[in-house]
Amino acid sequence: MMELIKDTKIDFIALRKKAFIVSAILVLVGGFAFVMISLGKANLSIDFTGGTNVQVRFAEKLSIGDLRRALTDGGIEDVQIQEVSGTSDFFIKTKLSDTEKESLASKITTILSTQLKGAKFEVLGSNMVGPGVGRDLKKYAIIAVVLALLGIIIYIAWRFTFVSGIAATIATFHDVLVIAGVFYFLNKEFNLLVITALLTIAGYSLQDTVVVFDRIRENTGKMKSRDDFGNVINVSINEVLSRTIVTGISTAISLGAIMIFGGEVLFDFAFALFLGLIIGTYSSIFVASPIVYAWRQKFR
Amino acid sequence: MIKSLKLRFILILVFLVVSIVYCLPNVVELGGVWKKYLPSDKIHLGLDLKGGMHLLLELDTSKLMDNIIDRRMNSLKDAMISDGVRFLGIDRKGSTIIVSIRPDQKEKLFNVVGNKFSDLKAGASKPEGDLLSIELLVPENQLASIKDNAVNQALETIRNRIDQFGVSEPVIVKQGENQILVQLPGVKDPQRALELIGKTAQLEFKLVDEEATARGESGAIPADDEVLKIRSKNRETGVETTAPIVLKRQALLTGELLTDARISMGGRDIGSEISVGLEFNSEGARIFDKVTAENVGKRLAIVLDNTVYSAPQIRERISGGKASITGGFTMDEAKDLAIVLRAGALPAPVRVVQNITIGPTLGQDSINKGVLATLLASIFVIIFMVIYYRYSGIIANVALALNLIYLLGIFSAFKATMTLPGIAGIALTIGMGVDSNVLIFERIREELRLGKTVRAAVDGGYAKAWVAIFDSHITTLITAAVLFIFGTGPIKGFAITLIFGMIINLFTAVFGSKTIFDWILAKYKPRTLSI
Numbered sequence: 001m002m003e004l005i006k007d008t009k010i011d012f013i014a015l016r017k018k019a020f021i022v023s024a025i026l027v028l029v030g031g032f033a034f035v036m037i038s039l040g041k042a043n044l045s046i047d048f049t050g051g052t053n054v055q056v057r058f059a060e061k062l063s064i065g066d067l068r069r070a071l072t073d074g075g076i077e078d079v080q081i082q083e084v085s086g087t088s089d090f091f092i093k094t095k096l097s098d099t100e101k102e103s104l105a106s107k108i109t110t111i112l113s114t115q116l117k118g119a120k121f122e123v124l125g126s127n128m129v130g131p132g133v134g135r136d137l138k139k140y141a142i143i144a145v146v147l148a149l150l151g152i153i154i155y156i157a158w159r160f161t162f163v164s165g166i167a168a169t170i171a172t173f174h175d176v177l178v179i180a181g182v183f184y185f186l187n188k189e190f191n192l193l194v195i196t197a198l199l200t201i202a203g204y205s206l207q208d209t210v211v212v213f214d215r216i217r218e219n220t221g222k223m224k225s226r227d228d229f230g231n232v233i234n235v236s237i238n239e240v241l242s243r244t245i246v247t248g249i250s251t252a253i254s255l256g257a258i259m260i261f262g263g264e265v266l267f268d269f270a271f272a273l274f275l276g277l278i279i280g281t282y283s284s285i286f287v288a289s290p291i292v293y294a295w296r297q298k299f300r
Numbered sequence: 301m302i303k304s305l306k307l308r309f310i311l312i313l314v315f316l317v318v319s320i321v322y323c324l325p326n327v328v329e330l331g332g333v334w335k336k337y338l339p340s341d342k343i344h345l346g347l348d349l350k351g352g353m354h355l356l357l358e359l360d361t362s363k364l365m366d367n368i369i370d371r372r373m374n375s376l377k378d379a380m381i382s383d384g385v386r387f388l389g390i391d392r393k394g395s396t397i398i399v400s401i402r403p404d405q406k407e408k409l410f411n412v413v414g415n416k417f418s419d420l421k422a423g424a425s426k427p428e429g430d431l432l433s434i435e436l437l438v439p440e441n442q443l444a445s446i447k448d449n450a451v452n453q454a455l456e457t458i459r460n461r462i463d464q465f466g467v468s469e470p471v472i473v474k475q476g477e478n479q480i481l482v483q484l485p486g487v488k489d490p491q492r493a494l495e496l497i498g499k500t501a502q503l504e505f506k507l508v509d510e511e512a513t514a515r516g517e518s519g520a521i522p523a524d525d526e527v528l529k530i531r532s533k534n535r536e537t538g539v540e541t542t543a544p545i546v547l548k549r550q551a552l553l554t555g556e557l558l559t560d561a562r563i564s565m566g567g568r569d570i571g572s573e574i575s576v577g578l579e580f581n582s583e584g585a586r587i588f589d590k591v592t593a594e595n596v597g598k599r600l601a602i603v604l605d606n607t608v609y610s611a612p613q614i615r616e617r618i619s620g621g622k623a624s625i626t627g628g629f630t631m632d633e634a635k636d637l638a639i640v641l642r643a644g645a646l647p648a649p650v651r652v653v654q655n656i657t658i659g660p661t662l663g664q665d666s667i668n669k670g671v672l673a674t675l676l677a678s679i680f681v682i683i684f685m686v687i688y689y690r691y692s693g694i695i696a697n698v699a700l701a702l703n704l705i706y707l708l709g710i711f712s713a714f715k716a717t718m719t720l721p722g723i724a725g726i727a728l729t730i731g732m733g734v735d736s737n738v739l740i741f742e743r744i745r746e747e748l749r750l751g752k753t754v755r756a757a758v759d760g761g762y763a764k765a766w767v768a769i770f771d772s773h774i775t776t777l778i779t780a781a782v783l784f785i786f787g788t789g790p791i792k793g794f795a796i797t798l799i800f801g802m803i804i805n806l807f808t809a810v811f812g813s814k815t816i817f818d819w820i821l822a823k824y825k826p827r828t829l830s831i
Contacts, residue, residue, distance in 0.1 A: 130653035144786035203779035207772035254731030257677035263669035
């Protein structure tokens with residue numbers, strides 16, 4: 001039998017105060033990031049801000065500077081250009097959107113072929129979002145997150161206890177905020193896929209929390225001694241620890257494969273999920289269960 | 301769980317065979333008899349993988365309201381004149397028409413409105429000096445249904461245009477209140493498609509006001525005139541130039557009365573101008589006949605979406621209801637113009653609020669990368685499970701393989717759309733999917749440590765792990781369902797993968813792997829378990 005860990009007896013509950021401090025700092029940072037994102041002062045994708053994103057592939061290497069100069073000379077200023085590492089692909093992002101006369105993508109094509117004479121390139125794809133759409137999208141994103149969390153609280157409250165539902169939701173919020181914070185400070189772009197990743201993280205983190213809660217519920221029945229709830233939690237977490245680690249590894253393997261081989265579009269998505277995997281595992285052990293414990297200490 | 305091992309295997313096998321049958325068209329081209337009886341649909345690829353165009357169009361409903369109120373006002377004016385109602389002014393303010401009349405004409409006016417304009421409602425009437433100013437308005441609910449009809453009409457028109465343009469499997473649906481979603485998979489020339497779909501194609505025939513045009517830009521323009529641009533195109537260089545032209549505001553004839561529009565090559569000479577020939581219905585022909593008869597010598601402007609294409613002089617009365625538009629068109633332009641005129645005008649202009657275009661190279665790139673990532677993820681996870689759980693790991697891997705095959709089968713059978721995030725979802729399903737087996741195996745190990753027999757440990761492990769597996773699947777399903785409801789295109793693809801993946805996983809990872817365990821335990825009765 002191969003075992004990564006054996007008969008652990010870690011006192012997780014004793015570590016809860018330290019964990020709460022760490023989490024409080026993380027959540028504060030994440031909360032700050034969330035405010036900045038809501039105010040639009042983050043690297044938001046054109047899905048939310050409106051604008052145009054054009055992906056161009058050149059036959060030969062080209063420097064960002066040359067590309068930027070070509071666009072500026074052609075009359076498109078205020079562009080963000082991102083090079084896809086290891087290729088001669090570029091993302092050209094601008095706040096401008098289509099006019100009634102012509103689409104911005106074809107305007108950029110015209111500019112590039114006149115300014116960069118002789119350079120062979122292909123427009124791989126383009127994405128134009130009008131200014132009104134982003135507002136709707138933000139609204140829908142918020143409704144989606146709220147609904148998902150509400151559904152989860154209700155389900156967990158029904159299957160476990162109300163306090164568990166609250167604790168699981170706090171843990172989930174914690175995870176989503178922390179990932180949002182990390183993305184904000186790495187100046188990663190918030191696009192629809194990243195929002196999707198955040199919701200998926202919520203799902204994954206819950207899966208972890210539910211497994212721990214399930215064991216606590218089972219052991220509470222078995223151990224009966226009400227005064228030592230902390231012990232029940234510790235035993236339960238230790239019992240499921242090997243599962244947590246093995247599943248974590250197998251999920252990390254899949255995500256690693258997407259990050260390395262899945263291409264530019266999926267990288268950030270998988271990266272967010274990867275962070276979520278780590279923070280979600282942490283929170284089900286150090287946030288969700290200790291909250292239930294702290295609640296019981298206080299009100300019983 | 302079903303007791304009989306045989307039954308359980310049959311169930312698994314039936315699902316497997318059905319899934320494989322549904323998956324087959326993706327791998328091999330079926331021919332002959334097979335094609336007739338077996339499903340032949342490939343997995344439906346989303347635009348991000350297939351390449352194509354995704355457009356979100358918004359109908360300018362305020363413009364539509366303007367048009368409708370304007371038209372009401374004009375016909376009310378005509379009706380008042382023909383019924384002898386003496387009025388001193390007619391104007392509009394927003395969606396309200398205001399008529400000023402002498403008090404003694406009030407009854408006559410209401411008679412006209414009552415008889416001919418059932419959709420107009422009388423509002424307040426205020427005395428202004430010795431005049432009365434009467435408000436007439438279109439009721440709110442009527443406006444709402446007009447808006448609704450307009451969106452549906454626009455949708456039909458766009459569908460017609462796309463059908464005639466020739467795109468396979470287009471998606472054209474209404475979204476929200478006044479938006480239309482158009483998806484054109486694999487479209488070759490997105491710019492041309494956009495122009496074809498987005499053109500309002502409001503065709504009007506108006507008389508040129510020669511005097512006002514001659515006065516030039518500095519001159520004053522009569523109230524019932526308007527200044528438009530006349531387009532002319534150099535046929536050698538293709539350069540377009542425009543010049544102002546003054547027209548009578550009232551349209552004598554509109555595109556609504558067209559029955560046909562076809563491209564025609566003009567004369568027999570090579571290089572003669574390409575034009576679009578128009579044919580009117582009998583009412584249109586009658587009006588055209590009358591208009592040309594009354595205005596011989598004057599110029600009649602052909603106006604498309606407020607641009608004058610040509611303004612030929614009427615040399616003689618034209619009967620038969622035929623006309624043509626010229627304007628230095630290229631073959632493609634003329635072809636597209638004929639399509640939009642045949643399909644009819646949009647009730648109001650549309651605005652493109654979202655335009656995602658994905659070239660075929662990018663799509664293929666994404667497929668290659670996504671498939672590679674998924675394959676490697678599977679291989680690594682399979683190796684990991686065998687290293688960690690030995691023979692039991694192999695059982696988990698069989699369950700995983702079943703999970704994948706069922707998933708692809710269901711995707712094909714339900715004609716669900718696979719997107720790039722969807723492929724990532726498959727890779728993720730692999731990683732998260734083994735979780736069920738990990739939970740079970742860890743439980744079995746615990747039971748074995750307690751000194752239970754292999755049989756009891758396996759049964760106990762499955763029974764105890766079930767609750768946690770079920771609960772965790774439900775929570776993931778809740779988030780996936782929310783993503784499915786609120787997500788757009790690619791995200792929906794991810795949500796679908798996750799939903800199908802989770803449901804199938806409950807079957808394969810629990811029912812499937814347990815069946816294999818039970819079979820091995822019954823057949824070999826092992827004393828120890830390789831786990």
